[in-house]
Amino acid sequence: MGSRRSSLPARTGVLAVTAALLLAGTALPASATEYTSIQSTSWSFIDSAQPEKSFVDPAGDAPIGAKVDHGKKHVSKSYFTFDLSGLRGAKVLSAELSGKETAVADCSAPRGTELWVTAPAKKAPTWNDQPRELTKLAGPGSLDVCPSDYLDWDAGPVLQQAIDAGRPSLTLVLRLPDSQQYNPRFGRTYRPLLYVSLEKNQPPTTPTALKTGTHACAETPLVRHGGAAMSATVSDPDDNSFTAEFAWWPVDHPDQRATGIDYVYGSGAYFDPDAQLADGVTYAWQVRAKDSLATSAWSETCRFTTDFTPPATAPVITSTDYVYEVPGKGGVGIPGDFTLDAGGDTAIVGFQWQAGYTDSGYVAADRPGGKATVRYTPRDDGPMSMSAYGLDAAGNHGPSGDYRFFVARNGPSMTCTPARAFLGETRQCTFAPHGTDGATAYVYQIDGGPEVTLPAGPDGTATITVTPTDATKSYRVSVRARMTNGNLSGPGGGQLDIDRGAPTVDVPADAMVGKPVVLTLHAVLPGSASFTYDWDYGEPATVPVGPDGTAQVTVVPDRPYYHTVQVYTTTAAGLVSATNEESVMVGSDAPSITSTDFPECCEGGYVTTPGTFTFSSALPGVVSYTYSYLGAAPVTVPAGPDGTASVTLTPLSTDTQYLDVTSKSADGWVSQPGYYRFYPKSAAPPLVCDATGNLRPGQLVHCTLTPVQPGLASYGYDITADGETGPDVEVRPGADGTGAFEFTAPATDTKIWLYVDAWSVNAAGQRTDTSYTSYYVDPNAAASRKTNAV
CATH class of the missing domain: 2.60.40.10 (Immunoglobulins)
Known part of the structure; x- marks a missing residue:
């Protein structure tokens, strides 16, 4: 038969590949088959020259057929055993057994190698005691090479037969047919290891x-x-x-x-x-x-x-140990009995209960529909509640019953002597039990530190000694009593009343920028030897405490308004007081600027109208003021004997006017600038023309100007047509102060814009802001004589 090498997986090692199928995230039954391989676990051969001897797992290759050695003929068969214990119950879909030739006496002789299943044997075979050869395997298929590195046989039927028979192992014999077995020309040797590659399925095990x-x-x-x-x-x-x-x-x-x-x-x-x-x-x-x-x-x-039917009755909860109406009963760590009553609902065989946020449990009823007692020890004081629902034998629960009660405060008391003391002073604090609860010990901690257990004396009290030394700590004492029932009480204690000795600071009311400010520091903590202070969170400085417990320090503020000084004291023993932080209000040394002609609050005089501005300062000894108006070069004016100075300024536009002023003292001190903003009124003359709407080319327009500017000397106007501005035209006012002028719309074949701007000028030649009007010159426009006020 031909080679079947491509029909099964590779032959090296023990290899298992399991197929599975997943479609669209849904698991489907697996293909169930497994490709695997097994190899022979032992081998032996027999030799006609030594008919009573077995050769089990010897070194060297496996001989079959005849060979002559030192003039003596040896005829051999080789046996190979496979362990089938891992294939129990398997269905073999296909199986291929393979082996490898290592030597051939004569490659020109036809290959006749056979593979047979032998009957089970209890001992290794010999030439004289050979196991019965039962079934010959089909094959081998071979390559056209000699010696062949791969010969294969179809092992499926014999393998399935052995598995079905429940055989734990399978032995096969590799031999030559009788017609070739005794002829040395056909002798061969094989690698002493055979493989079976198979596809099989074994049923799942019984769950x-x-x-x-x-x-x-x-x-x-x-x-x-x-x-x-x-x-x-x-x-x-x-x-x-x-x-x-x-x-x-x-x-x-x-x-x-x-x-x-x-x-x-x-x-x-x-x-x-x-x-x-x-x-x-x-x-x-x-x-x-x-x-x-x-x-x-x-x-x-x-x-x-x-059982899908839950109980119908909500349990009733009662207690004589804990009630809501009497807040003084019980306490943290004091157990009380709570009765849960099913009210005769025989479906209820037990109760699930919960009290507070963390305590819960199950308790069986004394009979179906009966009662149960929960012994509960509260963990917190104040108003609390217990809830419970009935459970049937299947675990179904019915409606919940609720009970409110009150747990009394029972934390131990703490009394300290002295009641209030400075930092660094020792006080004795005594713990005493609440009421008649008694105490065998106290468990306390300070500021959440490690817990300390302190035995109680015969009278149930205990005393601790505390010396607060750190001004930044709270020194809050939390204490619980170990009551005579062995439980811890509720919390007691409190915060120690400590004078932390923060120094005080005297701040002068007239502090001003650039001037020395003397701060007086007062020590409070007994034994203080030095002050440590900083100004505006800067570098700290240390000065000694004077004999009267004070010290003076001088600072020079470089800006107005709020500043901060921080100060603490240190004793000779190194005890540091609490830090006091004070705000210091520093006045600005900037000059004040006033004007009745142009007040800062609101709209003042007209454009081109001179106004008087007065400068003054809270600083003594001011000799001059330097001002800048609208960002111009600074101007310095001397101060009068009263320390003030006045200047006259004339605004020339309605824009916001900016005035900045500094003062200079006799000692050369230049102040911070003072700022003044004012808003002149428009002095533009109202402009009224007798044409409105669009103008026709060549149309004559008459205009009138009304006086507003104080000290009016003349009017002026110009006309801009199609983007080109004409010359300024002077208009002399009449006896009533008004001015009149006329103009002719340009001759144009296209539509253009025309703008008229007008102003007035005083005797000093100062021009006001402008009035204006505009027209659209249109060759197709109709004539109009309606007066237009602009």
Whole structure:
């Protein structure tokens, strides 16, 4: 037969490949087959020249046929054994056995090698005691090479026959046919190792470890909704992806059998039939595993009974130890009894309860529909509540009952002597139990530090010694008593009343930028030896405490308004007080600027109208002021004997006017600038013309100007036509102060824009801001004589 080498996987090693299929995220039954290979686990040969001897796993190659050695003929067969324990129950789809020739006596002689299955033998074969040869394998197929590195036989039928017979191993003999066996010309040797490459399937194992919810199969639990989930341990020797089929049925109606499928990955199978179960029915169930080629046996049968009806009654909760109306009863760490009553609802066999945020539990009723007692020890004081609901045998719970109660405060007291003391001074603090609760010990901590246990004295009290030394710490003492019942009480204690000795600071009311400010520091902490201060969070400086407990420091503010000084003291022993932080308001040394002609608050005089501006300063000894108007070069004016100066300024536009002023003192000190903003009124003369709308080319227009500017001397105007501005035209005012002029619209064949701007000028030649009007000169426009006021 021809070679079948391409029909099976590679032959080296023990190789397993399992096929699985996933479509659109849904698991489907796996292909179930596995490609694997096994190799012979032992070999031996027999020799006619030594008919009573066995040659088991010797070194060298496996001989078959005849050879002559030192004039003596040897005829041999070689035996190979395969372990089949890993193939128990398998179905073999195909199998190919292969071997390799290592030496051939005569390659011109036809190859006649045969492979036979032998009968099982209890001992190694000899020439005189050979196992019976049962079945000859088809083959070999070979390559056209000699010696051949690959000869193969179809091993599927004999392998399946051995597996079906339950044989743990399979032995084959490699030999030559009788017609060639004794002729040395046909002798050959083989590598002493044979391989079988096969495709096989083994059925999944019968499921084990069955559970209904959390209940083993041997139980018949009463289950509520969600409690009948069925699970089992399953496996498949060929794959970890297969299916588990669950079946369930009412015990009284096996004809109502239903099934459900779980797609298994690994070893756990699970199915919840809850939606298909009826209330009050006993069901049986079992499970089996399936791949696409084989199915395991059904598992053992389990049972459960459904109960989907919850209790209808809310428990009533009562307590004589803890009530809401008497806040003084009980306390943290003092247990009390709470009675839960099912009110005769026989469906209730127990209660699930909860108190506070963390405490809960289950307690069985003394009988169905009866009562139970919960002994509860509160963890917190104040108003609390307990809730409980009844549970039936299946775990269904009914409505909740609630109970409110009050837990009294029972933290130990703390009394300190002295009640208030400076930092660094020692005080004794005594703990005492609350009421009649008693105390055998106290557990306390300071500022959340490590807990310390302190035994109580015969009178139930205990005393600690505390010396606060760190001004930044709170020194809050939290303490609980270990009561005589062994439980801890509620919290007590409190914060130590400490004078942390923060120094005080005297700040002068007239502090001003650029002038020395003397701050007086006063020590508060007894024994203070030095002050450490900083100005505006700058570099700290240290000065000694004077005999009167004070020190003076001088700072020179470089800007006005708020500044900060921080100061603490240090004793000779190194004890540091708390830090005091004070705000220091520093006045600005900038000059004040006033004007009645042009007030800063609102619109002042007209454009081109001179105004007087007065400069003054709170600084003593001012000798001059330097001002800049509208960003022009600074101008300096001397101060009068009263320290003030006045200047006259004339605004020439309606724009916001900017005036900045500094002062200079006799000692050369130049102040911060003062700022003044003012807003002149428009002095533009109103412009009224007798034409409105569009103008015709050549149309004559008459215009009148009305005086506004104080000291008016003349008017002026110009005309811009089609983007070209004409010359300024002077207009003399009449006896009534008005001015009149006329103009002619340009002769044009196209439409253009025309603008008229007008102003007035005083005797000093100062021009006001402008009035204006505009026209559209249109050759197609109709004449208009309507007056237009602009």
